[in-house]
Amino acid sequence: MSSNRELAAIFQKIATVLEIMGANAFKINAHVKVARVLEDLVQDIATVEDLSTLPGVGKSSVAKIKEYLATGEIKELSDLLGSIPSGLLDLMEVQGLGPKTVRRLWQEAGVVDIPTLKSAIEGGQLESMPRMGKKTISNIADSLAFLEVASERTRIGDAMPIAEMIIDQLAKTKGVNNIEFAGSLRRGKETIGDIDILATTTDSALLAETFCTLGGVTKVLVRGDTKCSIRLDCGMQVDLRIVAEDAFGAALMYFTGSKEHNILVREQAIKQKKRLNEYGLFDLDKNCIAAKTEESMYKDLGLPYIPAELREGKQELTLPQTPPLIQHSDIQSDLHTHTIASDGHLTITELAEEAKRRGLHSIAVTDHSQSSMQANGLSPKRLEQHIADIKKANEELDGINILAGSEVDIHADGRLDYEDELLAELDIVVASPHSSLKQDPIQATSRLLKAIEHPLVHIIGHPTGRVLGKRPGLEPDMPTLFAAAAACQTAMEINANSWRLDLRDTHVHAAIQAGAMISINTDTHAASDFDQLRYGILTARRGWLIPENCINCFSFDRLLAWLGRSC
DNA sequence: GCCGTTTTCGGCCCGACTGTTTTCAGTCG
Numbered sequence: 354m355s356s357n358r359e360l361a362a363i364f365q366k367i368a369t370v371l372e373i374m375g376a377n378a379f380k381i382n383a384h385v386k387v388a389r390v391l392e393d394l395v396q397d398i399a400t401v402e403d404l405s406t407l408p409g410v411g412k413s414s415v416a417k418i419k420e421y422l423a424t425g426e427i428k429e430l431s432d433l434l435g436s437i438p439s440g441l442l443d444l445m446e447v448q449g450l451g452p453k454t455v456r457r458l459w460q461e462a463g464v465v466d467i468p469t470l471k472s473a474i475e476g477g478q479l480e481s482m483p484r485m486g487k488k489t490i491s492n493i494a495d496s497l498a499f500l501e502v503a504s505e506r507t508r509i510g511d512a513m514p515i516a517e518m519i520i521d522q523l524a525k526t527k528g529v530n531n532i533e534f535a536g537s538l539r540r541g542k543e544t545i546g547d548i549d550i551l552a553t554t555t556d557s558a559l560l561a562e563t564f565c566t567l568g569g570v571t572k573v574l575v576r577g578d579t580k581c582s583i584r585l586d587c588g589m590q591v592d593l594r595i596v597a598e599d600a601f602g603a604a605l606m607y608f609t610g611s612k613e614h615n616i617l618v619r620e621q622a623i624k625q626k627k628r629l630n631e632y633g634l635f636d637l638d639k640n641c642i643a644a645k646t647e648e649s650m651y652k653d654l655g656l657p658y659i660p661a662e663l664r665e666g667k668q669e670l671t672l673p674q675t676p677p678l679i680q681h682s683d684i685q686s687d688l689h690t691h692t693i694a695s696d697g698h699l700t701i702t703e704l705a706e707e708a709k710r711r712g713l714h715s716i717a718v719t720d721h722s723q724s725s726m727q728a729n730g731l732s733p734k735r736l737e738q739h740i741a742d743i744k745k746a747n748e749e750l751d752g753i754n755i756l757a758g759s760e761v762d763i764h765a766d767g768r769l770d771y772e773d774e775l776l777a778e779l780d781i782v783v784a785s786p787h788s789s790l791k792q793d794p795i796q797a798t799s800r801l802l803k804a805i806e807h808p809l810v811h812i813i814g815h816p817t818g819r820v821l822g823k824r825p826g827l828e829p830d831m832p833t834l835f836a837a838a839a840a841c842q843t844a845m846e847i848n849a850n851s852w853r854l855d856l857r858d859t860h861v862h863a864a865i866q867a868g869a870m871i872s873i874n875t876d877t878h879a880a881s882d883f884d885q886l887r888y889g890i891l892t893a894r895r896g897w898l899i900p901e902n903c904i905n906c907f908s909f910d911r912l913l914a915w916l917g918r919s920c
Numbered sequence: 921g922c923c924g925t926t927t928t929c930g931g932c933c934c935g936a937c938t939g940t941t942t943t944c945a946g947t948c949g
């Protein structure tokens with residue numbers, strides 16, 4: 354919902370202005386928390402009956418949200434922005450600049466935005482400020498230059514291979530015992546800020562040296578005894594923490610986060626008269642109760658083990674036991690793939706062989722439909738021939754079932770791109786939006802609803818059509834869609850391609866709550882695309898998906914029965 | 921500003937690192 358995002362941005366801005374003005378830190382945090390809750394909210398904020406039921410939303414925030422819904426703005430923000438130059442907000446994005454420094458730059462050097470900061474540096478005006486030495490000024494200049502070329506966050510599909518490559522190299526360093534990545538990467542978020550790596554070693558000097566001189570390092574940002582930070586030529590920042598062997602679990606838990614999860618578990622510790630930090634769980638006499646493994650930490654806090662993907666500070670501490678979240682090995686079929694018949698790079702046989710090699714029992718061939726001209730979509734006549742080719746390949750190949758399908762376009766008005774008679778010949782129909790991705794939410798809802806309710810449609814492919822960092826995609830009323838999907842037994846896809854991850858994590862959770870089935874597919878166009886499945890799994894786990902709610906985990910017989918379901 | 925299984929008032933995580941200082945403020949995660 355765009356209004357959710359817009360409102361979240363307003364709360365975030367209020368928080369940032371308050372920070373520059375030196376307001377109470379907890380008041381600032383309260384605004385940041387509301388912003389986060391709004392960003393994660395699946396339901397349109399305008400349809401929430403009792404706003405005060407949202408976590409972190411109190412009396413004052415309810416009033417602000419209501420004001421926004423009635424007028425489209427919040428006066429407090431315009432008032433606040435009247436008291437400081439609005440360009441100061443941009444300065445807060447500069448690494449190393451915090452609220453105190455930004456305020457001083459403004460009041461003592463007349464800096465009001467990034468251009469005036471640049472000229473103040475060039476003109477030497479900062480040098481006369483107290484606590485502003487050569488090194489600090491040069492670091493600010495570096496950060497400014499970096500800000501111009503850097504994008505905000507990195508897609509997990511880019512970050513994960515980098516992290517794994519670095520870990521591979523560091524693991525070979527003499528003395529290293531444990532090494533793992535933590536942070537948002539371990540939690541499986543769709544985009545990553547920094548890569549966090551934790552290690553134990555008998556030679557920390559050697560490990561730090563190896564880390565700071567890795568290929569691709571453009572700047573060493575921090576180099577201490579236990580913490581080093583580097584920036585890579587791709588723009589990513591990587592932090593290495595060297596921790597004690599017997600406190601690896603405590604450190605892993607702490608640096609995996611999220612910050613919100615850490616606060617919740619720390620509160621849990623305080624309630625039990627314990628104390629929790631990155632070195633372990635302690636009693637009031639500072640005796641260590643647990644530290645070595647994450648499992649022991651959660652156990653001694655009286656909690657079930659909480660998988661990293663659930664650690665977002667939401668409802669995870671209320672879990673009575675560890676949920677059996679879906680795993681890579683649970684996936685037995687891929688139900689959305691392409692061949693050279695449309696825009697893929699593999700033949701039907703090559704595709705099926707690759708699926709078989711990866712241990713799947715079934716693969717659905719779902720090439721594009723006729724309207725997808727750019728993707729060489731199949732005319733009805735070509736589809737007829739393609740179905741025959743798929744059936745022939747299915748007979749010839751052992752050890753894999755090949756289903757004849759189509760990824761059929763959902764037109765802007767909700768009609769499908771083939772006649773029902775043709776769709777009825779297919780084993781499986783994935784219906785996806787590919788065009789008119791900027792249509793308004795009401796039209797988008799009705800469009801997707803028609804496809805969900807179509808008796809021949811099994812799966813809605815990449816339901817919003819978003820592409821991370823490039824286009825937001827459709828913004829339909831998700832709760833309405835999920836209710837219909839549950840009623841019609843139409844599965845909603847998690848497209849595992851790391852550019853898409855569509856449905857996103859919060860959608861998956863809402864879909865399951867509504868009783869809808871989920872399908873995780875790679876949308877494979879080339880053999881290596883099967884590797885993207887891991888990102889779909891992470892997104893599914895973040896949405897609390899268990900195998901029972903995912904049709905790709907069904908045995909072949911059960912899948913066939915499900916595909917034959919009546920709507 | 922938000923919250924409540926000791927609380928409607930009094931908490932709200934806290935340690936590492938940097939740069940500038942001679943003991944600490946600011947930033948970050």
